[in-house]
Amino acid sequence: MILGIETSCDETAAALVTSGGEIRANVVSSQAELHARFGGVVPEVASRRHLELVAPVVREALAEAGATLDDVEQVAVTQGPGLVGALLVGLATAKAIAWSRRLPLVPVDHLRGHVASLYLEPEALEPPFLCLLASGGHTLLLDVRGYDDEHVLGTTLDDAAGEAFDKGARLLGLGYPGGREIDRLARDGDPAAYDFPVARVPGRDFSFSGLKTALLYATRDLTADELDARRVDLAASYQRAIVRALVARVREAAADLGSPRIAVVGGVAANSELRAALPDAALAPLELCTDNAAMIASAGRFTTPLAYPGYLGLDAYASR
Ligand SMILES: Nc1ncnc2c1ncn2[C@@H]1O[C@H](COP(=O)(O)OP(=O)(O)OP(=O)(O)O)[C@@H](O)[C@H]1O
Numbered sequence: 001m002i003l004g005i006e007t008s009c010d011e012t013a014a015a016l017v018t019s020g021g022e023i024r025a026n027v028v029s030s031q032a033e034l035h036a037r038f039g040g041v042v043p044e045v046a047s048r049r050h051l052e053l054v055a056p057v058v059r060e061a062l063a064e065a066g067a068t069l070d071d072v073e074q075v076a077v078t079q080g081p082g083l084v085g086a087l088l089v090g091l092a093t094a095k096a097i098a099w100s101r102r103l104p105l106v107p108v109d110h111l112r113g114h115v116a117s118l119y120l121e122p123e124a125l126e127p128p129f130l131c132l133l134a135s136g137g138h139t140l141l142l143d144v145r146g147y148d149d150e151h152v153l154g155t156t157l158d159d160a161a162g163e164a165f166d167k168g169a170r171l172l173g174l175g176y177p178g179g180r181e182i183d184r185l186a187r188d189g190d191p192a193a194y195d196f197p198v199a200r201v202p203g204r205d206f207s208f209s210g211l212k213t214a215l216l217y218a219t220r221d222l223t224a225d226e227l228d229a230r231r232v233d234l235a236a237s238y239q240r241a242i243v244r245a246l247v248a249r250v251r252e253a254a255a256d257l258g259s260p261r262i263a264v265v266g267g268v269a270a271n272s273e274l275r276a277a278l279p280d281a282a283l284a285p286l287e288l289c290t291d292n293a294a295m296i297a298s299a300g301r302f303t304t305p306l307a308y309p310g311y312l313g314l315d316a317y318a319s320r
């Protein structure tokens with residue numbers, strides 16, 4: 001089995017996955033509540049919490065799989081991109097476990113990890129496909145040609161889609177992280193109540209900052225009572241604009257590439273309107289959309305591992 005470890009942001013996660021892509025354990029300890037009162041992730045607070053949680057989370061994953069470290073043949077860990085202090089906790093843990101057992105270690109790129117959430121059983125997808133990766137830090141349109149061969153067709157010029165959800169949620173007076181809250185409220189709102197702009201930037205890129213400003217203008221002069229009364233309509237209209245922008249780009253790229261299979265991964269892939277808008281797409285299972293270690297172990301299956309002791313000098317990286 002492959003032991004996966006993920007600590008790039010505010011989830012401390014460990015998973016056990018077989019070489020065939022079966023998930024034996026997938027433990028995620030979210031620090032969201034810890035950061036909620038700050039309205040976002042505080043890097044130093046995240047690192048310290050990872051340090052407290054990482055060993056218990058690995059132990060819990062082993063227990064859930066009914067396994068011991070003797071069953072682990074390889075350790076896969078997120079090397080970047082993410083918060084460096086947070087990444088270092090996972091990386092040091094993975095090195096220590098691999099070193100003590102003389103196991104090979106696979107450094108995994110977090111974004112490849114999100115894509116590899118599609119390669120897990122029971123419904124594993126095979127490349128090639130066109131992939132929308134929409135998360136808290138990234139919005140990428142990827143031409144995935146093989147398990148370790150993807151080409152970036154488009155990216156965001158400003159905010160990521162998940163960031164747009166989170167910043168919008170803040171303007172609406174909702175908690176952090178806000179994507180799930182907007183999704184929930186939008187179900188009771190009228191998506192046509194507000195005509196928010198969908199940015200049309202050239203090429204295959206995305207832009208969400210204009211939309212965020214439009215929401216700011218729509219909310220800044222409202223009294224608390226007015227905001228309460230309009231919140232569901234604002235949420236529904238704002239979500240509709242984000243989903244439209246994502247779906248339009250995906251459909252255009254798909255048409256250009258000769259209608260390949262479409263796939264969606266990352267935290268925003270959990271959005272119910274986006275899922276409904278792409279009924280023909282392969283969607284990451286809900287529990288694998290936001291950060292987890294099963295996807296990291298999954299990516300580890302398709303990356304050449306480093307033999308002991310070659311990985312001891314590995315460093316984390318903040319951005320790609
Ligand atoms: N149902 C939902 N609808 C919309 N957005 C959602 C939903 N659920 C989660 N999100 C958003 O997904 C994001 C978190 O996703 P994820 O964990 O993949 O991001 P990240 O790891 O922080 O960023 P990255 O992967 O780019 O480093 C947050 O911005 C959150 O608001």
Ligand SMILES: [Mg+2]
Nearest residue numbers: 135136290291
């Ligand atoms: Mg992520």
